[in-house]
Amino acid sequence: MVIAIPRYLRERLGDEASEDLAQVLDRVEKEAHGELVTKDFFERRLAEEVNRLDVRLIKWMIGIGIAVVTLLFSLLKLVRF
Secondary structure (H helix, E strand, O other): OOOOOOHHHHHHHOHHHHHHHHHHHHHHHHHHHHHHHHHHHHHHHHHHHHHHHHHHHHHHHHHHHHHHHHHHHHHHHHHHO
16 A cells, blocks of 8 residues: 655655654555454454354254153153143
């Protein structure tokens, strides 16, 4: 990324200091972009984990439902005889 230092600031700082300032700002921009990429990665990973948790929770609910129905039928059979 090319950072343009305004003319007034370049005149006040001088060419060498202006160039150093541009390099510092460029490094800061790159580091900030790296943090954003990291945040995006973690947000995406969190969403994937939540989806997996939802699927596991649904499987457990179905399993428990089947177990309850099976127990109820078994109890009803025992009570009839």
